[in-house]
Amino acid sequence: MSALWLTPGVVLVAVLLLRWLRPTWYWMAFGVTFAAIRVLIRYRSVMDACGLTVPPSRWRLALARMANRPVPEARSPRILRLRPTATGLVLRLKLRPGQDAYDFSASADRLRHSFALHNVVSREIRSGVVELRMTGYDILKRVRMPPAEPEPDVALRVAVALREDGQVHHRDYRVPGPHALNVGATKSGKSVYQRTLVTGLAPRNVVLVGIDCKNGVELSPLAARFTALADNPGESAELLDALVAYMGRVYELIRAEQRISVGLPDAEITADIWDLPVHLRPVPVVLLVDEVAELALAANKAEEARRDQIVTNLVRLAQLGRAAGIHLEVCGQRFGSELGKGITMLRAQLTGRTAHRVNDETSAHMAFGDISPDAVLAAVQIDKDRPGTAVAGDSSGGWSRIRAPHTTLRKAVDICNAHAHRTPEIPELAPFRPQLPARVLVGEVQPPKHAAASAF
Ligand SMILES: Nc1ncnc2c1ncn2[C@@H]1O[C@H](COP(=O)(O)OP(=O)(O)OP(=O)(O)O)[C@@H](O)[C@H]1O
16 A cells, blocks of 8 residues: 555655756656646636737627627637747737737736746737747756857857756857947846856957956956956056057958958958958957946046047947957946946947846846847846846847856866966067966966967
């Protein structure tokens, strides 16, 4: 008798363990079927309760009256498709005349708990068709990144976070946004995100340049993998001058190659560094700016001039940098016109947007107001007890909720030290070469100057 009880008990414990340890496997094995049945059974009543139905048409009412039948029910949007995914369900709906996609976005929260799912996001995929992306479980609670896939160097794409639909979120410098802005309140997870990005870039063939006006607290420990670092506004201004000069030299190289290819029939004309022959191609540069507002502060005339010079150089790098393989990664608590002249111009160039938790809607607007109003709403709703959660958008108006893995500073330092030998030299940036930690200098890990080739 006890053995009979034991079997279902063991199965139940196994299922619960599976759900806790491997939520994705649990979802694929059981959750998705239960959820799909639940959604289909509750569909009509949920649409009705959420006010997402339309009254019956006049002719149906007239027909019912003529046939002496009961008044027809309100009509729900027609289900076009219900598709299971590794983390949830995707429900595609055809709207009835008079319905608005915005009503579905506004009802996302009601739909979430009515269908007993973890999250519902609505987006209009074409006129009159809405897609409800429903997540079955809290995938961002414990972020486990899938094993990294090898990326060719020309791709310049780094896995930085997990999306709530279970996909990996990449920071891709070549498409769609060559430059990015990352905003968020204090302790919202900006530095952990940036650290994760650096650990992803460290093993790649890339020049890392840092500006960290929090006295270098965030980036100095990672100095072994940085070609140049500045930790105060004065030094940052000089570093940006040097980087603009370097960009000019890369443009000269592109022009020289163009002159050669123009004279050769059928030869491709070089438009950016990626068109250059591999042996001539300069190593791409990623400039990380932590707490950009520090660069925009000015207490007197001299500091105002320096500030203008910094912002002008950042705008110049953002406008012209892509072809020269220079990419900006700007991070700050706020990023609006109150930071002064040129900031909105710079923001327009930083098309890859990420917003961590923000303190007010205005800050969310700074990140998404100009590209995705939906994302503004999502950014202000980020739970303050879930640091690292962010909304990532792009210039096409799409966005998703993401969370980076919790990369500790220790782990990031170890990765940067291990890849110190990949740090390229750039003559213009030589004065900004960071001081290396003692253990790197005594050879416990390879010092940069031995192995890395000159960037260009
Ligand atoms: N992805 C994450 N997963 C889990 N915890 C995180 C994550 N990101 C951040 N945290 C937690 O939040 C804390 C604050 O994160 P972080 O230092 O990145 O914030 P910040 O926005 O850079 O803050 P500040 O602007 O004050 O420097 C971290 O110490 C960590 O405990």
